[in-house]
Amino acid sequence: MAGATKTNLVTGDVSETNAVAAGAVALSALLFALSLAALFEIITISDPVAGVPVVTLLGLILVALGGAVITFGIGSFLGYVETQPSPSAGLVAATVFSTIWFAVGGLVASQTLGLGGLTWVPVAVLAGGGAFVLTALPREDIGSTLPAGALTLLTGLAFVTGTIGPAWVWELSFEQQASFTAEFVIPMATLFAALISGWAAAKAYGGFGARGRHMGAYVLIYLNASSIVGVLFVLVAFTTMKGVPGLLTGAELGTGPDVTLFGLTVGLPFSVPFVMNGVALLNDFQGVLPAIVGTIWLVIGAVLFAVPLGVGAAIFLTEYAERGRLTQAVEVATNGLWSTPSIVFGLFGFAFLIPRFGGNKSLISGMLTLGFMLLPLVLITSREAILAVPDEYRDASAALGVTKWQTIRSVVLPAALPGVVTGVILGVGRIAGETAPILLTMTGGTFVPGGSTVDVIGGFQFTGTPPFVANPELLQATTALPFQLYALITAGVGLGDNVTNPEQFQWATALMLLVVVLSFYAIGIGARYYFRRRLQS
Numbered sequence: 001m002a003g004a005t006k007t008n009l010v011t012g013d014v015s016e017t018n019a020v021a022a023g024a025v026a027l028s029a030l031l032f033a034l035s036l037a038a039l040f041e042i043i044t045i046s047d048p049v050a051g052v053p054v055v056t057l058l059g060l061i062l063v064a065l066g067g068a069v070i071t072f073g074i075g076s077f078l079g080y081v082e083t084q085p086s087p088s089a090g091l092v093a094a095t096v097f098s099t100i101w102f103a104v105g106g107l108v109a110s111q112t113l114g115l116g117g118l119t120w121v122p123v124a125v126l127a128g129g130g131a132f133v134l135t136a137l138p139r140e141d142i143g144s145t146l147p148a149g150a151l152t153l154l155t156g157l158a159f160v161t162g163t164i165g166p167a168w169v170w171e172l173s174f175e176q177q178a179s180f181t182a183e184f185v186i187p188m189a190t191l192f193a194a195l196i197s198g199w200a201a202a203k204a205y206g207g208f209g210a211r212g213r214h215m216g217a218y219v220l221i222y223l224n225a226s227s228i229v230g231v232l233f234v235l236v237a238f239t240t241m242k243g244v245p246g247l248l249t250g251a252e253l254g255t256g257p258d259v260t261l262f263g264l265t266v267g268l269p270f271s272v273p274f275v276m277n278g279v280a281l282l283n284d285f286q287g288v289l290p291a292i293v294g295t296i297w298l299v300i301g302a303v304l305f306a307v308p309l310g311v312g313a314a315i316f317l318t319e320y321a322e323r324g325r326l327t328q329a330v331e332v333a334t335n336g337l338w339s340t341p342s343i344v345f346g347l348f349g350f351a352f353l354i355p356r357f358g359g360n361k362s363l364i365s366g367m368l369t370l371g372f373m374l375l376p377l378v379l380i381t382s383r384e385a386i387l388a389v390p391d392e393y394r395d396a397s398a399a400l401g402v403t404k405w406q407t408i409r410s411v412v413l414p415a416a417l418p419g420v421v422t423g424v425i426l427g428v429g430r431i432a433g434e435t436a437p438i439l440l441t442m443t444g445g446t447f448v449p450g451g452s453t454v455d456v457i458g459g460f461q462f463t464g465t466p467p468f469v470a471n472p473e474l475l476q477a478t479t480a481l482p483f484q485l486y487a488l489i490t491a492g493v494g495l496g497d498n499v500t501n502p503e504q505f506q507w508a509t510a511l512m513l514l515v516v517v518l519s520f521y522a523i524g525i526g527a528r529y530y531f532r533r534r535l536q537s
Contacts, residue, residue, distance in 0.1 A: 021205035024068040025219060028198030031061055031190055032223050033230070039187035040234050046166040055166055055182070058190050059159025065197050066153030072204045073145025077138075085208035089143030094136035097147040100196075102128030104151065111170065112163065140208045144216075148200035152193040159186065198223060236514065243511025246504030247274050274508055288512055293453040294363070294480040295516055298442070299432050301367025302374050307424060310378030311413075318386045319408055338376035345373050346437035354441060357475060363454060364474040366442030370434065374427040381423025385416035417531040425524035432517045435482040443483045454478045481513040 037043045038054065045055045052060075076083040105127025109120035135143040158164045170180040202219035206212035250273040276289055317327050349369030357365055389412050397407040459473030488506050 018205060020068060021072055021201055024065055024072070024201035025198055025205060027061060027065045027068070028194045028201060028219075029223065029226075031058065031065065031194035032198070032227070034058060034061075035187040035190035035194060036227060036230050036234075039184070039191070040231075040238075041183070042234070045183060045186050053166070055159050055164075055186055058186065059156040062152050062156025062190065062193055063160065064156075065194075065201075066149040066151070066156060069145050069149035069152065069197050069200050069204070072201070073141045073149065076141035076145075076204065076208070083141060083204070083207040083209075083212075085140035085212075087139060088137070089135050089140045091136065093144065094132045097135045098128040098132035100151065101131035101147065104154070140212075141204070144203050144208070144212075145200050148196045152197040155189050155193045164189075195220065195223060236518075239507070239511050239514050242507035243514075244508075246501065246506075246508030247511055248272070249274060249504065274505075275512065288481065288484065288509055290453050291479045291481045291484045291509075292512060292516060294442075294478040295432060295482070295513070297363060297454060297456055298366050298370055298438065298480055299428055299520060301364070302370035302431055303424065303428065305368060305371030306374035306378050306427070307420075310375050311382045311420060313379050314382035314386055315408060315413075318383055319404070319412070334376040334379050337372075338380065342373060342434050343436040345369055346440035348372070349437060349441035360475075361440075361442050361477040362475045363442055363456070363478050366438045366480070367474075369437045369441045370431040373431050373434070373437065374424075377427040377430075378420070378423050381426070382416070382420045385419025385423070386412060388419065389415045414531070415535060418528050418535065421524055421528040421531060425521060425528070428520045428524060429517060432520055433482050433513065435486045438480050438483050439486070442477060443479050481509065481516060485509045485513055 034043070034054075035058070038045055038058075043054055045053070045058075047054055049057055072081065075081045076085060102124045106120050106124035108127075109115045109123035113120075113123075115123065131147050135147050137143070138146075164182060164186060166182050168182040168185070170185065198219045199216045203212035203216040206215035274288065275292070313330075317330060321327055346369060349365055349372075353365040353368055354361060393411050393415060394407055397411045398404075402410075454473050454476070456471065456473050459471040461470045461472075462468060463470050485506070488502075488509060
């Protein structure tokens with residue numbers, strides 16, 4: 001376009017200011033990551049980085065971030081930056097900032113200025129009211145940036161000046177006998193300031209207005225999602241680092257022991273005594289193989305019990321039953337059952353199931369108890385997955401003259417399978433780590449005498465009397481990883497002079513439980529993707 005003129009939106013100044021705003025967003029992300037690392041003690045706030053303590057470094061970055069946010073807001077207000085702010089930041093933002101500054105003002109007045117009793121209240125009200133006015137009355141560029149930038153700047157100055165340092169402690173009261181230490185307060189304050197300033201910087205980068213609000217929301221969502229992934233990574237990494245030394249004690253390549261699992265005996269080319277019940281190097285007891293096998297059979301039994309019943313009930317409620325009081329009552333009941341504490345299911349299994357299986361704890365009692373826990377979620381997710389199948393699928397199938405059941409079996413269920421599998425994955429993740437139900441219904445001890453694994457497949461026997469099939473293995477008590485870990489850590493069962501390193505043994509058991517649960521997740525996710533590809537092909 002030869003006649004086009006160069007506007008302010010494409011000048012170098014605007015590019016530079018956008019770069020400043022983008023840099024502020026990047027600084028907030030960096031602070032967010034550093035605060036998470038300090039919160040989980042990956043880094044220590046008193047350790048030096050290039051000769052500068054971490055707490056001072058966090059304070060300097062906060063000061064720079066707060067100053068950048070304030071500068072951008074003032075520059076937009078004075079017309080140095082091309083933006084399109086709304087007339088006000090909005091009532092929601094004003095309420096949030098007034099609440100934040102009310103708390104900050106009260107803490108500064110009571111903890112820093114030493115105002116006792118209720119004399120801190122006027123200071124808190126003044127700070128909160130000022131933040132409300134500063135957010136609600138001016139334009140969006142001022143109302144969004146000044147309260148956020150000032151909060152970040154104040155937090156950074158508190159760290160730089162040593163007002164809050166590595167040795168700082170906030171004693172709550174003598175009656176509560178509790179306190180907040182710097183190791184917790186500094187990362188949390190940095191985390192919060194990074195979120196607020198990142199939101200304001202993202203709005204500034206988007207030029208305020210509708211686009212700026214969208215970008216601010218995206219930054220908040222991305223930072224929170226990153227924190228969730230980061231916490232999961234830290235949890236897995238921390239458990240792995242703690243558990244691997246105990247897990248690999250005595251491990252060696254070469255001719256390993258014969259291991260019998262699910263009726264099959266396999267000779268392994270390696271030996272891991274902690275897992276395989278080989279030579280007892282960590283303790284005088286067996287390894288955790290019986291607990292691993294018990295956990296796997298628990299989940300398999302619960303899934304085999306709950307999934308057919310849950311999917312069948314979902315099919316009836318969605319495809320056959322009329323919408324009315326019955327379906328509403330079932331919805332309320334299933335939601336209530338899913339939110340029921342696990343100890344209640346354990347008491348139900350103890351009082352109802354155990355007397356019907358010989359009066360002793362048994363594997364089948366644990367399976368059915370966990371199956372009852374899994375059933376509500378399978379029903380809820382299966383019902384939603386079936387309802388999500390478009391009616392066009394049903395209409396097209398009916399137009400071909402097939403029966404209703406054939407339509408459900410060949411069209412509706414395949415389309416709903418990814419959602420059903422998702423529900424099963426979520427349920428398995430919960431029941432695989434439950435301790436209370438199996439404590440009351442299945443476990444007979446922390447370690448299984450003789451170290452033998454439960455052989456459910458090989459335990460089936462045909463009899464001449466109804467029900468013509470028996471399985472003594474299902475009627476015996478066994479152990480599982482959640483209960484074994486609970487007993488080892490809280491009660492110290494099996495830990496004494498005969499254990500060379502109890503902490504390694506405990507963390508190795510925790511690592512094995514995590515591996516088993518994540519393995520179930522991996523199997524479920526793989527099944528979901530398989531059915532989804534089949535559906536799309």
